[in-house]
Amino acid sequence: MDSTYAQLLDGKALAQRIQTELQTQVQQQISATQRPPGLAVLMVGDNPASAVYVRNKERACTKVGITSFSRHFPTNTSQAELEQTIQALNQDQRVDGILIQLPLPNHLDAVSLLNQIDPDKDVDGLHPVNIGRLVRGEPGLRSCTPAGVMRLLQEYSIDLQGKQAVVIGRSILVGKPLALMLLEANATVTIAHSRSSSLEDITRSADILIAAVGRPQLVKANMVKPKAVVIDVGINRISDQQGQSRLVGDVDFESVREIAQYITPVPGGIGPMTVAMLLHNTVLSYTKFHS
Numbered sequence: 691m692d693s694t695y696a697q698l699l700d701g702k703a704l705a706q707r708i709q710t711e712l713q714t715q716v717q718q719q720i721s722a723t724q725r726p727p728g729l730a731v732l733m734v735g736d737n738p739a740s741a742v743y744v745r746n747k748e749r750a751c752t753k754v755g756i757t758s759f760s761r762h763f764p765t766n767t768s769q770a771e772l773e774q775t776i777q778a779l780n781q782d783q784r785v786d787g788i789l790i791q792l793p794l795p796n797h798l799d800a801v802s803l804l805n806q807i808d809p810d811k812d813v814d815g816l817h818p819v820n821i822g823r824l825v826r827g828e829p830g831l832r833s834c835t836p837a838g839v840m841r842l843l844q845e846y847s848i849d850l851q852g853k854q855a856v857v858i859g860r861s862i863l864v865g866k867p868l869a870l871m872l873l874e875a876n877a878t879v880t881i882a883h884s885r886s887s888s889l890e891d892i893t894r895s896a897d898i899l900i901a902a903v904g905r906p907q908l909v910k911a912n913m914v915k916p917k918a919v920v921i922d923v924g925i926n927r928i929s930d931q932q933g934q935s936r937l938v939g940d941v942d943f944e945s946v947r948e949i950a951q952y953i954t955p956v957p958g959g960i961g962p963m964t965v966a967m968l969l970h971n972t973v974l975s976y977t978k979f980h981s
């Protein structure tokens with residue numbers, strides 16, 4: 691590797707290793723529990739990106755030995771029908787994890803549905819009880835994407851204590867829980883967002899810079915402190931001048947890799963780590979019921 695470039699944080703390789711470890715753990719436990727772990731992914735409508743994500747999750751479940759109880763509902767499904775399904779899955783002892791694939795069609799109240807999932811089966815970590823546990827620093831199911839970021843940083847022994855960490859983005863899915871996890875790891879945390887002024891000044895102060903925005907290649911080299919650790923959560927589909935479509939992150943990878951010390955690729959960085967953490971949470975919930 692050219693030493694003038696940042697070292698890649700290989701989320702794909704780590705995610706595969708985590709899956710192999712989980713597979714072994716499930717095999718060891720299954721004789722005692724007499725059943726495999728179960729995950730129910732609920733998808734409503736035909737969002738093509740969601741369909742790809744759900745397929746990836748199901749494939750990963752099969753690899754690890756998790757039974758899938760996924761349900762695909764038509765776009766016009768009512769709130770009441772989904773509520774009944776969630777209640778039934780909450781009671782179903784074969785199901786350790788329940789996940790609602792977002793976004794949902796506009797006529798549905800996603801927050802109300804998420805709140806009806808049993809917090810101990812909330813493998814996406816979005817229920818107020820699990821967010822509350824995170825705020826208080828108590829054990830609980832942690833949101834998958836931020837947990838994947840933390841696990842990847844840990845894998846490469848990146849020291850967070852006392853470091854300046856800047857998170858761009860304040861969504862409940864990524865930015866906010868990630869800021870709390872970094873705080874828990876003793877970083878000094880700043881959250882920047884769409885209303886922040888002088889974004890470059892904030893980001894240039896970061897030893898650890900994390901972009902979770904959804905704006906293709908927003909973070910340029912001049913926004914990055916030399917030798918910073920740069921984590922790119924963004925997944926954006928763009929078309930190039932030839933009309934070819936490809937995925938890019940929120941970071942301008944080519945320019946930033948010349949200045950950063952570590953960087954995640956897109957794809958192959960945080961995306962696979964998110965799936966790995968979903969499997970981890972499902973096995974954690976399964977283990978908890980049987981320990």
Ligand code: NAD
Pocket residue numbers: 835858859860861862863864865882883884885886889902903904905923924925926960961962964
């Ligand atoms: P979101 O739209 O809910 O939140 C985006 C955040 O970015 C907001 O808080 C907003 O304030 C901030 N923002 C918007 N424009 C900005 C700007 N110009 N400058 C500074 N901040 C700005 O999105 P999200 O759900 O948090 O997802 C963010 C990105 O991460 C998306 O690209 C999404 O596809 C991706 N994502 C990836 C994974 C994964 O597995 N890798 C998981 C979830 C989300």
